[in-house]
Amino acid sequence: MVKVREKAEKAPVADKKPARAAKPKKVVAAAKKPAKISGMNKHETDANDDKVYFMALGGLEHIGQNMYLYKYKGKYLVVDCGMGFLEEEIGAGDVQYCDTTWLEKRKKDVVGFVITHGHEDHIGALKYIWPKFRKPIYCTRFPAEILIQTFRGMEMDFNPEKDIVVFDHNGATLKLDPFEVETFHVSHSVPEAQMLIIKTPAGKILHTGDWTFNDDNPIEAPTDFARLREIGSDPKLLACMSDSTSASRQEKQTTETQVRDTFTRLMQEAPGRVIVTGYSRSIARMKMFAEAAHAAGRVAAIKERSNPNPVPYVGLPEFREMGMEFGYLGKDDVYLHSEIKDLPAEKQAIFLTGSQGEQFAMLTRLCRGHVKEMKLMPTDTVLFSSIIIPGREQDVSFLYNKLARMGI
Ligand SMILES: [Zn+2]
Structure with missing residues (x-):
């Protein structure tokens, strides 16, 4: 977790080389070498690497700043992109979100952002991070409306039709090659929350997002427990990634x-x-x-x-x-x-x-x-x-x- 502030641009450095007569330049055809990325391991860009990787840039073991990566065959899927500082919701104070420098170097391999729900700790950092990537954001209509109003309010350069892909809050299948993401409804304290099943040929991962399991939710259908049970016994399921506030509390939720x-x-x-x-x-x-x-x-x-x-x-x-x-x-x-x-x-x-x-x-x-x-x-x-x-x-x-x- 880091506090991110914009760096001041470097002042231009004066060219101290003595002026020389210009030599005629040789024209050489050369293949451009890919830029070396620090911290890259030998499997980094391997399009045949058949393992699924999970990385949390933030969000684990503390409230806020949810941002997760799944990697398969050299491509990255981003799940959620949240703020880490609650004061942001009322528009004051410093802001805190994940440092994405590492991911920015792999920007061309990012396939998109999938948003589980419209809480600020899951979508709030998009206004700062999305312009660095400009990859499609997949979400339901409620978080989409929050994003559109926020981006417009900040006069950001974006096209809501192209940059935000709204999917059905009752469930959808999203194709983000090489991933396929199935979504289904889960009850939470904000409308239209989704659980994700991230599918690859190597296996599936259940990413729960936040959940409340409040089954008398007066404005929405209850959690799709049938799908949850089904995926739980799917032999292709590799893991369940779940981290929800107060998830460790034993008592029943007040309805x-x-x-x-x-x-x-x-x-x-x-x-x-x-x-x-x-x-x-x-x-x-x-x-x-x-x-x-x-x-x-x-x-x-x-x-x-x-x-x-x-x-x-x-x-x-x-x-x-x-x-x-x-x-x-x-x-x-x-x-x-x-x-x-x-x-x-x-x-x-x-x-x-x-x-x-x-x-x-x-x-x-x-x-x-x-x-x-x-x-x-x-x-x-x-x-x-x-x-x-x-x-x-x-x-x-x-x-x-x-x-x-x-x-x-
Ligand atoms: Zn939430």
Whole structure:
């Protein structure tokens, strides 16, 4: 894991050779030698090497920066390309992603990027890394929309029709010679997550991506367990590559309908406004929040930005739009705060960002009193609807203390 910063360009060096009379040049036909690449082993470019290699450029044993390589017959398939610094989601601070210098030297042999799902730690570094490769990105429509909006916001030179290949979120077969990649649906906290079966004549590898196995997901079909069972007993399966946050926790996952029922009860009991904070791209959670609000006689809304973006990024308002566009949210499920702010407090339920105490996210700004059009009140109830991501404990406890001091 490295922190990557752009290098300053070298200053041009003055030519110190004394000027000489130009000699007539000999024209010699010579085959161009391939450039020597440091760290290359003797099998490196062997198009007949029948082994499958796996390399993790990032993502193992820590949160974020997921980027993996599969190599077969001298060709490289990239799976995911994520950010390693959570502050990026709210557009502040340094950024961290994988150092791809090694892979850039093998750029001509990279066949493409396959994206498992649209979380920032799986797609967020494409905006920095993809321009160095310009190879097709294969993903479903939800991450594709995030990428298109992000690339456009950064005024990147790209052609969405050519550079981003959208495949069916119910499953697809992708041909990236010499690989074939079969995808199938897995439940996760962002829509359209995919497991990959990477197929070569030498064997198959199951690459799970992140998974939640939340089988009452209200906006999607459950995980394709039949396909998972089938591939598990396939004699051609060489390995299963799997690394998902909290995968080692033994207890059962809380289901989305359980979360909705808890929301409903708390919203019925709360004397004033209810504020829920969670992950902005968890459309299923937004849907549960909306259903609970309706059941408790409240109107659901998100808190939109109150200041212009410090950098172009896709955030809560855009995810709400995508949720409606792709049919995961109804048109009247979730309004904007500006549309409901004049309702009585006990009729309001507001979803906003900042569950991890991110410096510039809405809840932190509210706690600091930095939002002109919305102030926290002692009668408010604030619900944290996410786990604390390892490493964020201090920032979250700052919020708890601030809220407690306000009498919330
Ligand atoms: Zn994820």
